[in-house]
Amino acid sequence: MATTTYIPPFETRTRVVIEPERTDELPRRHVARRRPSGLPAPVACAGSAEPTLHGARLTRRGRVVVAFAWLLLLVAGVLAFVRPWEGGEGAGAGSAVVTTVEVRGGDTLWELATDVAPTADPRETVAAIMELNGLSSAGDIQPGDLLKLPASR
Numbered sequence: 001m002a003t004t005t006y007i008p009p010f011e012t013r014t015r016v017v018i019e020p021e022r023t024d025e026l027p028r029r030h031v032a033r034r035r036p037s038g039l040p041a042p043v044a045c046a047g048s049a050e051p052t053l054h055g056a057r058l059t060r061r062g063r064v065v066v067a068f069a070w071l072l073l074l075v076a077g078v079l080a081f082v083r084p085w086e087g088g089e090g091a092g093a094g095s096a097v098v099t100t101v102e103v104r105g106g107d108t109l110w111e112l113a114t115d116v117a118p119t120a121d122p123r124e125t126v127a128a129i130m131e132l133n134g135l136s137s138a139g140d141i142q143p144g145d146l147l148k149l150p151a152s153r
Helices: 060-082 109-116 122-133
Strands: 003-007 015-019 098-102 146-150
Touching: 109 122, 109 146, 122 146
Parallel strands: none
Antiparallel strands: 003 015, 098 146
């Protein structure tokens, strides 16, 4: 392909010169600007960790914190079901302190329950007394019977 060059002379007219195409040079294309040779090119660090499947990279301290958080969550979950601070049911039921009382005329399980545990719910205490003594109803007690009463709560 021939190129056209306009050469404005000092004359009033413009001359048109058509030059033949050079075949010894490659055509010039737009080339992206290259980095000057004085600046270093970025290089991957030798200590860089390969990204994981999820893209998260943790330091040693981060892994310790995550492990501690999982352990804390596990302990909280176990304590939610075991509840070692609550007495009564479970393994400690056999070692509960019990007192023995002789039933007098006019005594009821409700009165005995309020005497033993005044701050607790009397219905729960009556149920505990009936379970300790193997009673099927509150009317099964007679004057002179010995009843086991749970320790005050």
